[in-house]
Amino acid sequence: MISLTVTAVVFGVVFLAELPDKTALAGLVLGTRYRASYVFAGVAAAFALHVVLAVAAGSVLTLLPQQIVQALTGVLFLGGAAVLLLRKGEDEEEVRKPENQSFWKVSGAGFMLILVAEFGDLTQIMTANLAARYDDPLSVGLGAVLALWAVAGIGIVGGKALMKKVPLRLITQIAALVMLALGLWSLWEAVTG
Numbered sequence: 212m213i214s215l216t217v218t219a220v221v222f223g224v225v226f227l228a229e230l231p232d233k234t235a236l237a238g239l240v241l242g243t244r245y246r247a248s249y250v251f252a253g254v255a256a257a258f259a260l261h262v263v264l265a266v267a268a269g270s271v272l273t274l275l276p277q278q279i280v281q282a283l284t285g286v287l288f289l290g291g292a293a294v295l296l297l298r299k300g301e302d303e304e305e306v307r308k309p310e311n312q313s314f315w316k317v318s319g320a321g322f323m324l325i326l327v328a329e330f331g332d333l334t335q336i337m338t339a340n341l342a343a344r345y346d347d348p349l350s351v352g353l354g355a356v357l358a359l360w361a362v363a364g365i366g367i368v369g370g371k372a373l374m375k376k377v378p379l380r381l382i383t384q385i386a387a388l389v390m391l392a393l394g395l396w397s398l399w400e401a402v403t404g
Contacts, residue, residue: 213347213349213350213353214345214347214350215350217345217347217350217351217354218350218351218353218354218357219354220341220354221338221341221345221350221351221353221354221355221358222354222355222357222358222361223358223389224337224341224358224389224390224393225334225337225338225341225354225355225358225359226358226361226362227385227389228291228333228334228337228390229334229358229359229362230362230365231380232332232333232334232362237324237325237328237366238250238254238321238325238362238363238366238367239366239367241254241317241320241321241324241367242366242367242368245312245317245320246312246317247367247368249312249314249317249318249321250317250318250321250367251321251360251363251364251367252314252318252321253317253318253319253320253321253322253323253325254321254322254324254325254363254367255360255363256318256322257321257322257323257324257325257326257329258325258329258356258359258360258363259356260326261325261326261329261330261332261335261338261359262335262338262352262355262356262359263352264335265335265336265338265339265342265355266338266339266342266348266351266352266355267348268339268342269338269339269340269341269342269343269344269348269351270342270343270346270348277404278401278404279401281344281397281398281400281401281404282397282398282401283343284340284343284344284394284397285393285394285395285396285397285398285399285400285401286394286398287336287337287340287394288337288340288390288391288393288394288397289390289391289394289395289398291333291336291337291340291387291390291394292387292388292390292391292394293387294333296384296387325363334355334359337390338351338352338355341354341355344393344397
């Protein structure tokens with residue numbers, strides 16, 4: 212059974228953390244050069260694979276005693292908040308242009324770009340933390356993949372307009388504050404539990 216509350220919390224946290232990420236900019240660049248649906252297909256498949264790996268890693272963490280999981284989750288969330296607050300603005304990465312506009316070339320380029328760029332990324336680690344925290348792999352996986360797909364869609368289709376209206380610094384600060392709150396809550400539960 213899927214928990215809409217867990218799905219919504221995960222969606223919000225992952226969405227805010229991923230929006231200012233370099234992969235949103237890479238999706239924007241690919242989306243301006245190629246057919247958006249082809250780019251999205253490749254990017255969406257790569258994000259789905261990353262979420263499956265992250266949820267599996269987080270599910271393994273649930274085998275540990277609950278207090279240890281809460282303390283570890285809290286520390287990792289606090290680390291994620293620190294990374295978001297301390298990182299500098301990221302430059303657009305150079306994206307190679309496939310030789311032609313075929314579905315397989317374009318979606319393959321999007322898939323490989325995201326697969327490599329997102330491996331071990333903050334949102335993948337955050338998804339593993341959330342899977343461990345909530346012990347609800349389906350809800351966490353659904354929330355994370357929908358958030359990543361939403362960011363990819365925004366980046367591919369309307370990224371330029373959004374980035375002009377909403378400062379990335381503000382989005383990053385909001386994501387960091389949410390992660391800070393989740394980290395402190397997890398540590399509180401570890402100490403009082």
